[in-house]
Amino acid sequence: xxxxxxxxxxxxxxxxxxxxxxxxxxxxxxxxxxxxxxxxxxxxxxxxxxxxxxxxxxxxxxxxxxxxxxxxxxxxxxxxxxxxxxxxxxxxxxxxxxxxxxxxxxxxxxxxxxxxxxxxxxxxxxxxxxxxxxxxxxxxxxxxxxxxxxxxxxxxxxxxxxxxxxxxxxxxxxxxxxxxxxxxxxxxxxxxxxxxxxxxxxxxxxxxxxxxxxxxxxxxxxxxxxxxxxxxxxxxxxxxxxxxxxxxxxxxxxxxxxxxxxxxxxxx
Numbered sequence: 390x391x392x393x394x395x396x397x398x399x400x401x402x403x404x405x406x407x408x409x410x411x412x413x414x415x416x417x418x419x420x421x422x423x424x425x426x427x428x429x430x431x432x433x434x435x436x437x438x439x440x441x442x443x444x445x446x447x448x449x450x451x452x453x454x455x456x457x458x459x460x461x462x463x464x465x466x467x468x469x470x471x472x473x474x475x476x477x478x479x480x481x482x483x484x485x486x487x488x489x490x491x492x493x494x495x496x497x498x499x500x501x502x503x504x505x506x507x508x509x510x511x512x513x514x515x516x517x518x519x520x521x522x523x524x525x526x527x528x529x530x531x532x533x534x535x536x537x538x539x540x541x542x543x544x545x546x547x548x549x550x551x552x553x554x555x556x557x558x559x560x561x562x563x564x565x566x567x568x569x570x571x572x573x574x575x576x577x578x579x580x581x582x583x584x585x586x587x588x589x590x591x592x593x594x595x596x597x598x599x600x601x602x603x604x605x606x607x608x609x610x611x612x613x614x615x616x617x618x619x620x621x622x623x624x625x626x627x628x629x630x631x632x633x634x635x636x637x638x639x640x641x642x643x644x645x646x647x648x649x650x651x652x653x654x655x656x657x
Contacts, residue, residue: 487522496531501538514549537565545569554592554657556580559627559640567643572650577625577641578657579616584627586615587656595655603651608637618649 480498481490487504494512501508502520510517510528517526517533523540529547536554537544544553545568553570555578557563567577578595581587590596604614607621609628617626617637623645626637 483520505540510547539563541565543568546571546575550574550576552576552578553641554578554580555640556583558583559638564639565641567641570643570647572648572653575653577654579627579654581656584615584656586629586631590656592657595657598651598654598656600651602631603654605649616651616654618643618647620646620649623647 479493479495481492481500483490483501483504483506485503487506488501489507489509490499490501491509492499492511492513492515496513496515497510498516498518499508499510500518500520501522501524503522505522505524506519507525508517508519508527510526510531510533512530514531515528515533517528517535519526519537519540519542521539524537524542526535526537526542527545527547528535528549528551530549531547532549532551533546534552534554535544535546536556539557539562541562542565544565546553547569551574553565553567553575555565578592579587579598581589587598587602588596598616599613601613602615603618604610604616605618605620607617607619608626609615609617609631612630612632615628615631617628618624619626623643624639625641625643626639628637629635
């Protein structure tokens with residue numbers, strides 16, 4: 390290397406790392422001895438990025454791995470921070486504490502994981518998952534899918550035909566609040582791994598809740614009343630024995646005096 394006519398560096402060997410001797414220049418994220426593959430979180434905009442287990446050289450700032458180039462990043466991970474998506478259809482992932490995550494105009498998938506997260510879907514048909522913690526989920530525009538996970542979560546679908554999904558065992562620390570529920574277009578999905586008296590179904594093929602399994606009032610009226618809507622208090626209960634003898638457990642608060650029927654519920 391020469392600087393202003395003076396030789397400042399004289400080296401005849403390969404420029405690189407000991408286990409990458411055929412690579413003469415490495416720049417960016419590098420692990421000398423990856424075992425079983427690597428997981429790297431990144432947040433970039435307007436960059437053609439590719440990934441894999443074996444780096445190769447590239448020109449003009451386009452990194453390639455394993456010889457395959459992928460256009461644009463597909464995921465952003467943020468620990469304890471605020472992240473706003475930039476590319477439509479992003480996957481955003483939170484960290485181990487409270488995060489603020491915002492989607493794009495596309496169909497985003499946003500996962501809060503641990504902590505008290507705030508998740509905003511914005512436009513598009515978004516998939517919002519709170520994970521652990523008392524999370525705040527807002528779908529906004531589009532037909533969104535909201536799952537608070539574990540904790541006392543706030544769920545707001547906004548415009549569109551939204552789905553509110555429940556797969557955490559009901560209890561004092563697992564009562565979500567559903568805001569703005571519209572029985573004419575919104576739905577509630579109940580996971581039969583937890584709500585196991587309701588029959589079968591899956592997310593890809595949800596089963597309609599039987600009319601016999603739903604009732605309106607303060608408690609179950611017969612042995613089949615497993616899902617109860619107390620319209621005076623605006624509370625949804627699950628009664629495993631369906632008889633009223635065992636205690637019904639609240640799993641969500643919702644608007645009072647809504648025109649809800651069994652047709653608002655599906656089993657997954």
